Amino acid sequence: MEDKKDFSELEKKVMFEKATERPFTGEYYDFFEEGTYVCKNCGLPLYRSQDKFHSECGWPSFDDEVPGAVRRQLDADGIRTEIVCGYCGAHLGHVFTGEGYTEKDTRHCVNSVSLRFLPKGQKPEKEQIFFAAGCFWGVEHLFKRFDGVLDTEVGFMGGHKENPTYKEVCTGTTGHAETVRVVYDTKIDVEDLIKYFFEIHDFTQVNRQGPDWGEQYRSVIFYTSDEQKEKAEKTKAFLLKRYNVATKIEKASTFWPAEDYHQDYYDKTGGTPYCHYRRTVFDKDIPISLD
Template sequence: MKNVIIIGTVILTGIIILSMGFSFQKNKETESKEIGKTMNTTGKEKEIYFAGGCFWGTEHFFKLVRGVVGTEVGYANATKENPTYEEVCTGNTGATETVKVIYDPEVIDLSLLIDLYIQSIDPTSLNKQGNDRGTQYRTGIYYTDNQDAPLVTQKLHELSLSINSPVVVENEPLKNFFDAETYHQDYLDKNPGGYCHIGPGLFEIAKKANPAK
């Protein structure tokens, strides 16, 4: 009888452990999908996607701008479904490190967001920003609303004229966007001393770019 009780206890314990493990895995999956997306929505938000080199700094930069209500880092315009960071780093997926920026157009307009983005990059540098090199670090503005296309085109044309040099920032509709791994989301918030190609001065510009009236 004791053996039966012991075996039953072991089986029950195993079931509980497996159940806890499954629950933990589901929680991790939920965390992966939700991180970087917390925001107060009004239903009027719009989105734009900026590739500006390493996405850690670009995300942190835009999070500081008043009117930006959500950000998420990921891989845009890839030729492979759900590429991993390691795969993206090979340069074989066609993906570029990109930040999804969700903003309230009643608080900040796209024109200012583009102006800020331009300040945060070297628009003449192909596949290189700061110390990062590779096609995954190319710059680009990707839109989901075709009505945004003329403004993006105008801004990049004006930039080219002002610097009298070719601008290599991509200007395309978004083909796809895959969430980056959880540890990449809000990276500089979690790792304040982490590498960033964007200097502290630009972060201050972002904070003050759209003051409340």
């Protein structure tokens, strides 16, 4: 993440103190070039230009976000719904529904100073993808050691319960899977991360991983971009020629971080994963085509 001292006073007030820039003054209010809007604080993608529309409200408006990128929470006023970067928590603005501006009937009202625009063809420096592959302790432990992974966090995704606890997820009634957020440098190919995901767990098991049973231990790739989806589907199709692949490929939704004691669990305890280790699935010596 960027150092707060590098931001202007307005940027600091908006992103970290939840202030609002004056209407009709933002750099991206009347701006419709093709590209991607990333969080000015952490650099992860938040919005795509194809989801931007002119609402005449005074601030940039979007009717959709990058999957898994934005978190909604009750505003301090107890009425509105605040939106923040799902990764770093920087304040973005507010989200409204029921106004009828677009078919999606949603308006993300975002402060320009919370965003940085990347023109079409320019890749963000980092992206995130979410993996579920059984107990998240072991999955995180192994991904932390992958060259090019910048950060990891364990939590829950794919269910219906908001802000679930670990105890609630373990009941198997929340619909969530134990999931690891993986933030990676885009200098690496996300296909390599996806292959690694398949190599560190048994992707043929349904709602199970080793001794752990239940829907919360299912195998899922939660994608946040078209590139991730395409490469995940391509890799799965290749594996299906030889294996019964139970892994699902789904669009990322809200990621709910697990309690602090679950983060970096094996680094804290000095233990090692009991059902996660790297297996040889893809031939490393011969470049393979997944076509």
